[in-house]
Amino acid sequence: MRVAVVGGKLQGLEAAYLAKKAGWEVVLIDKNNQVPALKLCDQFYKNDVTKIVEWIPILKKIDLIIPALENQEALNSLVRSAHYANVPLLFDGDAYVISSSKLVSNEMFARSGVPAPIPWPECGFPIIVKPSDSSGSQGVYKINSALEFQRLFEKGLTDWVIEEYLEGPSYSLEVIGYAGIYKALQITELEMDDVYDCKRVLGSPTLPVKLREEFVQLGLRLARNLKLNGIMDIETILHRDTLKVLEIDARLPSQTPIAVYHATGTNILEILGKAFAEGKPWADFEIQPKQSVVFEHIHVSKNRLEVAGEHIISNAGPLTLCKNFFGADEALTNFTPGRTEWVATLIMTGESNQEAWDRRCRVIQEIVKEIGIAQYIDRYPAQRELEI
Template sequence: MRVGIIGGKLQGVEAAYLAKKAGWDVVLFDRRKKAQGAQLADVFHCMDILRSREEFVAELKGVNLILPAIEDLEVLTALADIGQRTHIPCVLDLDAYRISSSKQRSNQLFAAMGVPAPRPWPDCHFPMLLKPSDGSGSEGVQVIPCREKLERLLHQESRDNWVLEEYLEGPSYSIEVMGFSGNYQVFQITELEMDAQYDCKRVLAPARLDLGLKREFEEMALKLAGELSLQGIMDVEVILHAGKLKVLEIDARLPSQTPIAVFHSTGFNMVEYLGKAFVQGKMPGPRLKRARQKGAEKPVILEHFLVTPEKIEACGEHILGEAGPLHVLRDFFGADEVLTDYTWGKKEWVLTLMTWGSSPVEVWAKRDQVLKRIQEELQIPEVLDPYPPSWYEGAE
């Protein structure tokens, strides 16, 4: 398989990493010369595909699959058209994406379906969460603690492109669902830990979640996929508040972070399954077996660090978007595998650290040892966020 990935930032890194794990040839397109995924590809083309459309089409020769890894509706619309013209399958559901990329439209969908979600303003109390309606991730998210701050914001900003809803506390979880025309499958549930800006800094697999809640979450994801008539993949993020799961957002596109964690925990490669599904026009082979037996899923930690001469700090994945091209290294200071822009002598660099093992305790100890080696060998004064997550507590 030869896949053309469009977009070399966080989703592009995810797509290229897993495509290489599947043994595919990767052709990456991005208009930035130092795209984060550039070194993960076999071939990298620095181009703006909207301005150089015919050149882009020419470079697709030999490509079996177009995999968008970008959240730009104009680019996605162009890719859908190019896929039809060239008869190359394009992993894209524009109708589902238009709904999921708007939190206002997504919330309307949740309300119409009766899916539990945070209560909207003015039917909730302070503190509240203010989120931009368009896009995904944590950019622009704010906690509004009181009416005075809310009134100041409403005076400064139009509410047309913002969502105000109740602020909920509790652990967050994510799941991917994939399929076509009513035939959908879910993947492993992962737990997400956030930094101070509500950006995911750590993914834990498998999630430590009650079996009943796991089944409820899976059914919720399948129900949403069916309502959207999903053609491809989407992820669903929820928060567990006061014993109840509430949907925070959906995204009908290949996500970042969680597919890699799921791959190392279960062996299921979402990009490989997705590619085969679009090339064949249906889900490949028998239904995925969800590993429920004890020991069938390896504990995995995937987390992001910013490393400077002063500290090693766990941060949300936004730090990767500010880094240079990333490369994969194995046995990096004892780690199972990492994605990093580190080079010898570099003073400030990013690290996506991946560790796995037979138990959460073993994995956390291995992760701790990697950070300790980096700290000692590079003589860095401190490691921030050194404490085990709740996922680790009580594990054997």
């Protein structure tokens, strides 16, 4: 199958990686010719998909379009051009409209009785403040007092989600849907850096079986409510033995599908892509964890190695897929011998969580030894300083 991946940053990197694992030919389209996914594609077009006259000819001999961006103008253009060229588009515009606004999706949670953080002012401090229309960790603040709250909003910020701050481990789940058939995939565990950006994914979560079953049923319920025709991911936090939904995103996520692939052997994109290309749902299948996975991002610079969120990958330029990278199964990296500053997404596996983690530690130790690293940093969430 020949697929067009539109957007070459974090989502595009995920799409291109999984598409190549499926054995597909990947045509990448982006306005920037230095995006992370560049070296994972078979063919690249520097193109603006909002310029339909220039974009339509590229669709010749394309079997499936995979949006890997969140620009609404570009997404609208893809919907029009896919219809015009009669090429399947792996995208659910109606579900995306709801999930792309945290205010709208929170209203849906409230109507549906979905457990979620208590909104302000019904909750006390500390609270989390985040933009309604930003994805991931962009613009997230933890506010501990009324004074901090006042200082932040003196900056004239509007359309923000304000809700209780919850402590506990974070988990993610992908759900796919096509023609009224839904399937929940593997639950993964997320670890954040100091600005609440996901720095590490554990492919086999330490979550009790009962809560796993609850999460799966919650995911299927949300998919049915949205009449999902595509993919969505659901991020939750386990707070006082209750999984509370932080957000949903009805688009191809980054990080977790690759972790699921290595943990279970299930390629989410391959299953869903075939459904869209062939016009029929998948045959039922089981998700069976086969091994544990640690998937994490590192930034090396000035004799320092820092584990950090995926934002360090977004603007790193083209990445290469490397096997047995300092002992890791695979890495997506811009490392070259002698380079003093570089990034890598490391993928380590093991028969158990402990074995995968021990292997991860050996990989970090090997990098530290070979490169001559003097400082190792692995930050966890903390209050974000306000720029006043």
